[in-house]
Amino acid sequence: MRLELRDVRHVYGRGTPFEVEALRNVSLAVEPGEVLGIVGGTGSGKSTLVQHMNLLLVPTSGTVVVDGVDAATLKKSELRRGVGLVFQFPEAALFAPTVEEDVAFAPRRMGLAETEVSERVQGSLEMLGAGHLAGRSPFALSGGEKRRVAIAGVLAMASEILILDEPTAGLDPATRQDLLSLVRGLRDAGISVVLVSHDLDEVAEAADRVCVMERGEVRAIGTPAEVFYADLANAPATVRVGAALKVAYSNVGTPVRYGETLAALRAMLED
Amino acid sequence: MANRSLGQFYPVQSPLHSLDPRAKICCVALLAVGLFLIYSIAGFLVVAAAVGVLVVVSRIPVRIFLRLLRPVAFIVALTVFFQVLFSREGATLLEWGFVEVHAGGVRLGLLLALRILLLVSVAGLLTATTAPVALADGIEDLLSPLKRVRFPAHEVAMMMTIALRFIPTLDEEARKITAAQAARGADFGEGGPMRRVRALVPILVPLTVGAFRRADDLAEAMESRGYKGGEGRTRYRELRFRIRDAVALVVAILILAAGVLV
Numbered sequence: 411m412r413l414e415l416r417d418v419r420h421v422y423g424r425g426t427p428f429e430v431e432a433l434r435n436v437s438l439a440v441e442p443g444e445v446l447g448i449v450g451g452t453g454s455g456k457s458t459l460v461q462h463m464n465l466l467l468v469p470t471s472g473t474v475v476v477d478g479v480d481a482a483t484l485k486k487s488e489l490r491r492g493v494g495l496v497f498q499f500p501e502a503a504l505f506a507p508t509v510e511e512d513v514a515f516a517p518r519r520m521g522l523a524e525t526e527v528s529e530r531v532q533g534s535l536e537m538l539g540a541g542h543l544a545g546r547s548p549f550a551l552s553g554g555e556k557r558r559v560a561i562a563g564v565l566a567m568a569s570e571i572l573i574l575d576e577p578t579a580g581l582d583p584a585t586r587q588d589l590l591s592l593v594r595g596l597r598d599a600g601i602s603v604v605l606v607s608h609d610l611d612e613v614a615e616a617a618d619r620v621c622v623m624e625r626g627e628v629r630a631i632g633t634p635a636e637v638f639y640a641d642l643a644n645a646p647a648t649v650r651v652g653a654a655l656k657v658a659y660s661n662v663g664t665p666v667r668y669g670e671t672l673a674a675l676r677a678m679l680e681d
Numbered sequence: 682m683a684n685r686s687l688g689q690f691y692p693v694q695s696p697l698h699s700l701d702p703r704a705k706i707c708c709v710a711l712l713a714v715g716l717f718l719i720y721s722i723a724g725f726l727v728v729a730a731a732v733g734v735l736v737v738v739s740r741i742p743v744r745i746f747l748r749l750l751r752p753v754a755f756i757v758a759l760t761v762f763f764q765v766l767f768s769r770e771g772a773t774l775l776e777w778g779f780v781e782v783h784a785g786g787v788r789l790g791l792l793l794a795l796r797i798l799l800l801v802s803v804a805g806l807l808t809a810t811t812a813p814v815a816l817a818d819g820i821e822d823l824l825s826p827l828k829r830v831r832f833p834a835h836e837v838a839m840m841m842t843i844a845l846r847f848i849p850t851l852d853e854e855a856r857k858i859t860a861a862q863a864a865r866g867a868d869f870g871e872g873g874p875m876r877r878v879r880a881l882v883p884i885l886v887p888l889t890v891g892a893f894r895r896a897d898d899l900a901e902a903m904e905s906r907g908y909k910g911g912e913g914r915t916r917y918r919e920l921r922f923r924i925r926d927a928v929a930l931v932v933a934i935l936i937l938a939a940g941v942l943v
Contacts, residue, residue, distance in 0.1 A: 427692060466860050487866060495864040503861035505886035519866035563865060
């Protein structure tokens with residue numbers, strides 16, 4: 411599935427004294443099977459942007475195009491199945507008496523057979539390393555466990571595109587790592603992932619392409635190397651190390667991920 | 682962010698906005714009671730004209746002000762409907778089968794409709810021109826004489842302030858949860874009444890859980906900053922009763938007198 415935003419503009423609270431233009435002239439595409447990282451400061455429009463991808467928010471002007479078709483003409487329920495959206499702090503929306511039932515909510519709404527539902531529930535819980543929590547109450551879990559369960563609840567829709575809005579915010583390093591490897595695992599299974607984050611290191615680690623948002627506009631979009639090396643002040647630590655290495659050692663390339671930077675550093679030391 | 686109509690503060694500068702909240706509350710109380718002393722349509726029209734002038738003075742766009750009245754439109758319509766149909770006073774205007782419309786019913790319906798609309802307008806003017814915190818401060822002051830008989834005026838006002846403060850927060854939270862459940866395929870407003878009520882469970886449960894968590898957090902935050910009730914507590918914004926507040930009270934009384942006497 412290819413998702414494209416064309417010239418999307420969004421204004422909150424139109425015609426009131428609280429009117430805010432949250433997005434302007436945003437055009438970008440989510441290519442099939444890629445991890446697109448979206449970075450930007452708070453209030454840069456990241457969350458507003460991703461809510462347009464399954465039309466939870468309708469653009470004030472501009473269009474959202476799915477595989478060449480205007481998304482506004484699609485059935486909302488189908489669009490939202492195809493484009494799964496995990497909100498920031500998704501654990502705030504847990505509601506069922508057990509984890510199992512909560513994760514089953516979306517597949518049940520899709521009208522799947524019970525056997526298929528329980529397969530999906532088990533499958534998505536296991537992908538998040540939360541299979542053992544199935545029978546527990548979601549309200550009695552730790553923060554990290556709640557997050558895993560809430561993400562599983564969206565994963566159970568088996569969407570072709572998965573949007574994660576700040577999935578690692580407020581998590582411990584281990585859960586963070588697990589979520590990042592989940593992102594890579596999904597990409598390897600052919601699912602596109604949109605990863606919204608203000609943690610640049612995490613985006614550098616996982617993303618195939620990066621989009622930088624600033625005051626409701628796309629400031630830059632491209633490969634992590636292009637985007638981050640063009641603006642070192644807003645680059646992850648690995649890139650800043652890479653750029654510093656370049657000064658002494660010109661054939662260091664443009665390392666972005668931790669592993670790449672480490673390899674470049676080793677090569678330089680061995681020389 | 683979005684348009685919450687009933688009782689929404691509209692932040693602009695106007696003579697009404699800058700009045701002391703206590704004066705405004707008194708004016709509204711006066712007018713609200715006074716509206717039950719008026720029994721003529723002419724009297725209501727006089728008050729309506731005065732309220733119209735006040736809306737202009739308040740610098741609230743008429744379109745936004747009229748939105749305040751929308752939630753009560755149904756109640757007004759229902760009241761008029763019953764009065765017109767079931768009252769048997771005065772000359773018969775219309776007869777159709779068992780339905781009879783009498784002049785007295787029409788008059789009574791109109792009176793009640795005007796009374797409800799004016800009550801809501803006056804109360805709406807108060808909440809639209811007064812920040813919620815100022816409103817709660819005003820109420821605390823007005824209730825403070827009751828402290829002598831151990832009425833917890835400060836606590837009541839604090840509860841009101843907190844309740845008012847958290848309406849937008851809860852509203853925002855409800856929106857977020859609704860969006861999150863919609864992303865998981867929840868449908869609201871489909872099927873029969875039972876299904877609709879059941880569709881609300883995925884919203885109400887997390888909203889309630891969140892409200893309790895927030896209440897806990899707030900209590901802790903208040904205690905950690907040394908809050909221990911109203912005793913000896915000072916205010917950031919001191920209320921001051923000025924001449925213009927006295928003028929406002931006089932104007933309210935004049936409007937009322939005009940309405941009653943016409």
